[in-house]
Amino acid sequence: MLLQLLPQSIVFGILVGALYGLAAVGLSLVFGVTKFLNVAHGELLMLGGYATFWLFQLLKFDPFLSLPLSILFLLVIGVVLYQLVFVRMVKLPEEAKVKNTMLVGFGLSLILQNIALRLWTADDRGVTTAYSRIAYTVLDTRFPLIRVVSLVISLVALLALHQFLKRTYAGKAIRATVEDWEAASLMGIDVHRIYLLSFLIGAALAGVAGSLVSVGYSIAPGMGLEWTLKSLIVMVLGGLGSFVGTFVGGIVLGLTESLAGLAISGSYREVVGLALFILVLIFRPQGLFGAKER
Amino acid sequence: MKKIVLAAALVLLLGGLIALPLTQVQDNITNLVILVFLYVMLSSSWNILGGFTGQTNLGHAAFFGLGALATRLLWLEGKWPIIPSIMVGVGAAVALALLIGLPAFRLRGVYFAIGTLAMGQILNVTVGNVLPEISAIPPKDLATYALLPRYYVFLALAVVTVVAAYVLANSRLGLGMMAVREGEDAAESLGVSALQHKLLALIISASLAGLAGGAFAFYHVGYYPSFPFGPTWTFDSVMVAYLGGTGTVIGPVIGSIFYVVVKELLALRLADYHLIIFGALFVLVVLFMPGGLVEAWSKIRKVLTHGGAPTPPPQPAKREAGPLAKERSELSE
Amino acid sequence: MLTLENINAYYGDLQALWGISLQVQEGELVALVGPNGAGKTTTLRVITGLLKPASGTIHLHAESLTKDPPHKIVELGVSQVPEGGRIFTKMTVLENLELGAYGAQARRERQQTLKEVFTFFPRLEERQKQVAGTLSGGERQMLAIARALMSKPKLLLLDEPSFGLAPILVQFMFEMIRQINQRGITILLVEQNVRAALELADRAYVIENGRIVGQGTHQELLAFDSIRSAYLG
Numbered sequence: 001m002l003l004q005l006l007p008q009s010i011v012f013g014i015l016v017g018a019l020y021g022l023a024a025v026g027l028s029l030v031f032g033v034t035k036f037l038n039v040a041h042g043e044l045l046m047l048g049g050y051a052t053f054w055l056f057q058l059l060k061f062d063p064f065l066s067l068p069l070s071i072l073f074l075l076v077i078g079v080v081l082y083q084l085v086f087v088r089m090v091k092l093p094e095e096a097k098v099k100n101t102m103l104v105g106f107g108l109s110l111i112l113q114n115i116a117l118r119l120w121t122a123d124d125r126g127v128t129t130a131y132s133r134i135a136y137t138v139l140d141t142r143f144p145l146i147r148v149v150s151l152v153i154s155l156v157a158l159l160a161l162h163q164f165l166k167r168t169y170a171g172k173a174i175r176a177t178v179e180d181w182e183a184a185s186l187m188g189i190d191v192h193r194i195y196l197l198s199f200l201i202g203a204a205l206a207g208v209a210g211s212l213v214s215v216g217y218s219i220a221p222g223m224g225l226e227w228t229l230k231s232l233i234v235m236v237l238g239g240l241g242s243f244v245g246t247f248v249g250g251i252v253l254g255l256t257e258s259l260a261g262l263a264i265s266g267s268y269r270e271v272v273g274l275a276l277f278i279l280v281l282i283f284r285p286q287g288l289f290g291a292k293e294r
Numbered sequence: 295m296k297k298i299v300l301a302a303a304l305v306l307l308l309g310g311l312i313a314l315p316l317t318q319v320q321d322n323i324t325n326l327v328i329l330v331f332l333y334v335m336l337s338s339s340w341n342i343l344g345g346f347t348g349q350t351n352l353g354h355a356a357f358f359g360l361g362a363l364a365t366r367l368l369w370l371e372g373k374w375p376i377i378p379s380i381m382v383g384v385g386a387a388v389a390l391a392l393l394i395g396l397p398a399f400r401l402r403g404v405y406f407a408i409g410t411l412a413m414g415q416i417l418n419v420t421v422g423n424v425l426p427e428i429s430a431i432p433p434k435d436l437a438t439y440a441l442l443p444r445y446y447v448f449l450a451l452a453v454v455t456v457v458a459a460y461v462l463a464n465s466r467l468g469l470g471m472m473a474v475r476e477g478e479d480a481a482e483s484l485g486v487s488a489l490q491h492k493l494l495a496l497i498i499s500a501s502l503a504g505l506a507g508g509a510f511a512f513y514h515v516g517y518y519p520s521f522p523f524g525p526t527w528t529f530d531s532v533m534v535a536y537l538g539g540t541g542t543v544i545g546p547v548i549g550s551i552f553y554v555v556v557k558e559l560l561a562l563r564l565a566d567y568h569l570i571i572f573g574a575l576f577v578l579v580v581l582f583m584p585g586g587l588v589e590a591w592s593k594i595r596k597v598l599t600h601g602g603a604p605t606p607p608p609q610p611a612k613r614e615a616g617p618l619a620k621e622r623s624e625l626s627e
Numbered sequence: 628m629l630t631l632e633n634i635n636a637y638y639g640d641l642q643a644l645w646g647i648s649l650q651v652q653e654g655e656l657v658a659l660v661g662p663n664g665a666g667k668t669t670t671l672r673v674i675t676g677l678l679k680p681a682s683g684t685i686h687l688h689a690e691s692l693t694k695d696p697p698h699k700i701v702e703l704g705v706s707q708v709p710e711g712g713r714i715f716t717k718m719t720v721l722e723n724l725e726l727g728a729y730g731a732q733a734r735r736e737r738q739q740t741l742k743e744v745f746t747f748f749p750r751l752e753e754r755q756k757q758v759a760g761t762l763s764g765g766e767r768q769m770l771a772i773a774r775a776l777m778s779k780p781k782l783l784l785l786d787e788p789s790f791g792l793a794p795i796l797v798q799f800m801f802e803m804i805r806q807i808n809q810r811g812i813t814i815l816l817v818e819q820n821v822r823a824a825l826e827l828a829d830r831a832y833v834i835e836n837g838r839i840v841g842q843g844t845h846q847e848l849l850a851f852d853s854i855r856s857a858y859l860g
Contacts, residue, residue, distance in 0.1 A: 037404060088581055098404045099350065103536070103580045106529055110573030118566065169729065176715050176726055182677055183713040188701035188729040188778060225525060229415060232408050267423045274412040274419075281409050282397050 007141045009258045015147040017254020018154040019209050019216075021247035023227060024234035025158065026205030028246045031235065033178050033198035035097050036086055039105035042228030043112040044203050048074055048210030049219035050120060056127045063127045063215045064149060067208060074207030078200045081108065090195060109224050116221035126218040150212040157208055158247055161201070174198055226270065233277040239286050308453070315445050324445055328513065330554045331452035332506060336527065337534040337546035338455045339502035344532065345540030346468060347495040348475030349399075350407040353414030354531050357387040357500040359421065359523030361507025366429055366519070369511065376447070380508030387504025388497055395493045402478075414528060422520035430516035444513045451509050455502050459543045462498065471495050475541075533576045539588030548587050628653040628813055629674070629705075629782055634683035636673050643669045645837045647683070651782070651815050656808040658816045658828035666837040667817040668710055671784050674815075675707045676700045687782065702730050706780035710787050712771030716760030720751055723759050723770055727777030737777065744773045747803070765796040772803070782813045789820055801827050 027041045038044075051070035055061040061069070085108065089100050134145040165171035176184040177194045185191050213219060213227075230253065238249025253273050260272040315324050340354045365383035368374040374382075394413060401409045431439060462468040470491045473481040478488040510522055530553075538549025553572070560568040583589055629651040636644040644666050651657045659667050672678040674685060676697040685692040692700055706727075714723050724744065728737040745752035748769050754762065759770060768788060775783060785804065789797040801823055808814050818824035825831055825845045833841040833848065841848060 085577060085581065095403060099407075100580055102350075102404060102407060103532075104577050106532070107573045107577035107580065110529065110576070111570050114567075114569040114573070118570075169725070169734070172718065172722055172726055173729065175718060179715050179717055180713055182697075183709060183715065184726075185677070185697035186675060186701065186707050186709060186713075187726050187774075188698045188733075189726070190696070190698040192696075225415075229412065233412070236408075265423070268419065271416050271419050274416045277412050278409055278416075281405055281412075282400055285401075285405065 004140070005262055006259075007139070009262055010255060011141050011143060012147075013255035013258030014251055015144075015151055015216075015254070016258070017251035018151045018247075019212055019250070020230050020234050020253050021238075021250020022154040022157060022212070023206055023209040024231040024238065024250050025161065025243050025246050026202040026209070027228075027231040028235045028238070028240060028243065029161075029205070030199055030202035032240055033174055034086075034090070034195045035094055036089065036101040036199070037098050037105065038086070038108075038199075038202070039102055039228050039232075040081075040108040040112060040224070041105075041202070041206055041231050042224030042226065043109045043116075044074060044077065044206040045210035045213070045227050046116060046219060046221065046224050047077060047112065048207030049214035049223075050116065050125070050210075051207070052211035052214045053125050053127055053219065056129075063129065063211060064153070067153070067211055070207050070211045071204045074203045075200050078203030079196075081203075082196055082199045086199065087192075087196075090192065109228070113221050113224055120221065122221060124218045124220045125214065127215045129215070132215075144216070147216045150216050153208070153212060154247075157205065158243065161205070161243060170194075170197060229277075230273065233273055236277060236285070237280055311449055312446075315442055321441060324441055326554060326558060328445055328448045330550050331448040332510065333530065333534050333550035333553060334452045334547050335455045335502060335506035335509070336531040337538070337550055338459050338543075339499050339506065340528075340531040341535045341540055341546050342459060342462065342471075342502070343492075343495045343499040345535055345542070345545070346463065346475065347471040347492055349492055349495070350404075350532075351410045351496070351499070352407050352525075352528055352532070353410035353412075353417075354499075354503060355523050355525060355527040356414045356417045357390060357503035358507045358510070358527055359417060359520070360386045360390055361504030362511040362522040363421065363425075363507070363519055364504075365508040366511035370429065370431065376512050380505065380512070383508035383511065384501050384504040387500045387507065391497045391500035395496050398496075399489055399492050411525070411528075414523070414525060418520055418523040418525065421523050422518070425519040427518075428516055429519050436515065439515065444509075447512060448509050451505050455505065456543065456547060458498070458502065459546075463543050467491070467494065472541075533572060535586075536576060536579050536584075537572075537586050539586030541585075542588050545586055545588045552587060628655075628688060629815065630684075630686045631670075631674070632684045632686075634670070634673055634680045634685070636669060636678055636680045638669075638678075643837050644673065644680070647673075647834070647837075647839055649832050649839060649842070651813055653781075653813055654808075654811060655829045656805070656814045656816065656827060658818055658824040658831040659834060660818055660821045660824050660831055661834035663819065665834045667834055668786055669837075670834070671707060671709075671786050671815075671817055674700075674784060675705060701778060704779075704781035705784065706775040706778045706782070707784040708771045708775045708786060708788060710790065712767050714759045714762075714767055714770050714774065716758070718759055719755065720757055720759055720762070720770055721755040723774050724751070724755075724777050727774035728779075730778060733778045736779065740777050740779060744776055747776075747806075748773050765792055765799075768792060768796075768800065769803075772807075776807070776812075780812060782815065783807065785814065785816045787817060787819060789818065789823070797823065 023041070023045055027038065030036055030038055030041075048070050051073045052063045052066055055066045055069060056063050085104055086101065089097055089104070092100060129146075132146055136143045136145065136148075165175055173184065173187075173189045173194055174197065176187065177189060177191055181191050184194070210219065234246060234249045234253050237252060238246035253276070256276055257269045257272050261269055264272075311327070314327065336354070336358060339357075340351065343349050343351050361380075361383035363383075364386040365376075365379045368382055369376055369379040372379075398406060398409060398413070462471075470481070470486045471494075473484065473486050474488045474491045481491075482488055507522055534549040534553050535546050536549070537552060538547065539545030557568045557572075560571060564571070579586055585592075631647055631649050634644050634647040635642065647666070647670060649657075649659070659670060661667055669678065673680050674692070676692065676695055676699070680693065683693070687703055687705060690703060692703065692705070695703075715726065718726070724741060725737065728734050728740060733740065750766060751770060751773055754766065759767065762770060772785070772788065788804065789800050792800060797820070804814065804816065805827060816824060816828060825848065828845070830844055831842065831848060832839050
């Protein structure tokens with residue numbers, strides 16, 4: 001009986017895992033380049049979701065077509081947060097930088113969460129379009145259209161990031177900065193600009209993920225912590241340094257949660273991921289795909 | 295002379311606090327003071343691991359929650375008297391600390407922080423699923439619910455917590471913890487076992503948080519058992535400790551008073567914005583005044599006593615490792 | 628062209644440079660020599676802006692470099708080959724070279740510059756698609772120098788270019804440096820290999836314990852007994 005649910009479970013796991021992966025890649029990029037551990041990442045995702053939701057609710061914009069607008073929104077917020085707060089921590093030595101940005105991130109998440117709460121109440125929201133109910137059924141397994149499109153968009157975003165890093169000067173500058181920021185600045189690369197750029201790309205990716213969550217699932221002001229944790233989990237699972245690895249890590253988390261849901265009650269879903277996270281942290285800190293650094 | 299004045303002031307303060315509920319003061323003032331005591335306990339206990347020893351524990355609520363859970367079950371369901379219930383609550387928190395201590399400290403720095411965050415969430419979700427129903431003092435017992443004993447329990451436990459922190463800070467153990475905070479490797483090379491000190495700090499921190507949980511369980515009429523496990527409690531502890539000044543004994547106390555007072559003031563006009571404001575304050579503290587109010591106070595004092603002229607700092611230049619280290623070590627040859 | 632006046636620099640509380648003053652005229656090849664830990668690399672870091680001096684000034688012609696961030700200094704025409712080369716091992720040879728021409732001007736001319744660089748370093752042209760981490764020590768050093776040349780610098784700073792190279796390669800390296808200088812690029816060379824550096828350079832400064840203790844041409848420096856015995860004996 002359980003076996004019948006298996007394919008469906010796998011499909012759902014992959015579909016949600018793509019969003020985990022997308023969110024995590026954003027966080028991973030920021031952390032990899034700047035060593036900022038922005039734990040308000042989940043809140044950025046939440047804001048992306050709300051942008052899409054309100055654009056749909058008030059202006060009837062299709063949630064997929066309005067993605068560029070929600071990206072724009074996140075870029076603005078990203079610039080504000082970076083220039084007001086994060087830029088002051090650029091010069092700190094690495095350990096302090098990671099710790100302080102984490103603490104600041106918590107403060108920011110508190111602020112953003114509660115602003116959202118004030119503005120939009122604690123109700124769950126979601127975007128329901130005319131095509132929200134459409135699903136393709138293949139071999140007894142349902143593929144909801146919205147979630148499939150989200151998967152495609154995630155892959156496109158990942159591909160775009162990959163090409164950006166590989167082919168553009170800015171992308172190469174980012175890769176150089178990750179490897180050796182002093183040598184990069186000796187090339188004439190303005191490391192501060194690279195930090196800002198990476199931060200903005202990370203925010204944009206979070207925004208896209210949030211927008212997709214608002215269509216395929218639901219959003220609420222308090223969702224930030226859960227998604228930040230998921231991004232952290234996937235970031236560690238996938239190992240730093242490879243975005244493809246991180247994305248796959250997202251799929252792995254999605255699958256693990258989904259499959260575990262067959263055996264134990266769905267409300268423990270989050271626990272599965274967290275437990276996996278702790279195990280990986282302790283026994284394989286370089287992640288499933290990362291190279292051993294220590 | 296200064297010490298006598300300080301001691302006298304403390305005695306006066308304590309006397310005042312003891313006498314407070316006996317005066318005509320309204321219940322809501324008493325409740326506010328209890329809230330201060332609660333935050334004093336939460337932030338001081340976090341501070342022992344986070345401030346003294348430098349390990350940012352983001353799962354602090356788990357110890358608070360366990361203390362509350364065990365106490366509540368024994369006291370409400372098991373009909374135990376409150377003091378032994380709280381003792382067992384402390385025991386439960388310590389048990390968790392012992393369980394996770396060794397594996398947790400295999401994680402360094404930020405990994406420890408997010409690992410404990412995950413651990414706290416696991417307990418939060420699990421307890422929420424296992425005990426979804428509200429835990430309420432039955433109506434017939436409500437009639438005998440008295441605020442006074444709760445107040446004194448909180449007062450006593452808060453004093454215990456602060457005294458414990460003070461004694462620890464001035465002990466050899468505390469010194470070792472601070473050495474670990476300043477640099478684990480350096481501490482090890484001085485013969486200070488980082489792991490031992492971290493574990494002890496964790497255990498003490500957990501037990502005091504469990505104590506706070508026990509008091510919490512005794513005090514609240516009705517709440518969801520998973521409530522004290524919520525991450526908000528951890529963040530509040532961290533935030534209050536930072537506001538007041540981590541690494542000091544008085545910091546969490548000042549931070550708690552500040553937090554509760556300002557929260558009350560804000561509640562009058564800007565209800566529900568208080569979290570946004572505190573979030574902003576916290577960010578400001580981390581960015582500009584990591585020593586919190588304690589640091590701010592000592593700066594103000596310096597300005598007042600020295601007329602404001604600061605001593606010039608030693609020459610700038612950022613700390614560098616790498617090629618420098620090679621040159622520096624050879625410079626000293 | 629390059630003037631350092633009375634530079635004092637610190638690492639934290641530790642003073643590393645004491646009143647350093649030196650000059651490099653346009654077209655010259657000047658060496659900065661001294662023992663390990665004397666402050667040679669530190670001096671270069673101050674020039675390129677990776678380390679801000681506590682006091683003193685740096686000028687390129689009339690332009691003050693003292694407060695500028697590293698990327699601005701590169702734009703002004705100063706390029707450094709840091710100690711060990713510090714190429715980007717995870718990127719290809721070609722990508723490393725492209726990054727060398729990051730500034731707007733250099734980027735525009737980069738196809739042309741690339742051709743010139745490849746003429747100079749044919750080995751790099753062969754290996755251009757290879758990941759830089761797979762190159763040998765000598766090739767990496769070549770790549771580091773080539774990369775610095777991609778920015779079309781007016782002043783090239785070289786930090787121990789011969790370090791870790793086999794003697795044959797060292798010869799080759801210095802010959803290449805001479806040729807680069809002959810093409811009109813001013814060079815400040817930091818070297819531990821004093822003999823080779825003095826033979827190559829027009830002038831040299833001697834630095835010890837963070838202070839300039841001597842300067843002059845090859846001949847003039849040989850006149851210092853202490854230098855002769857300490858370094859050339």
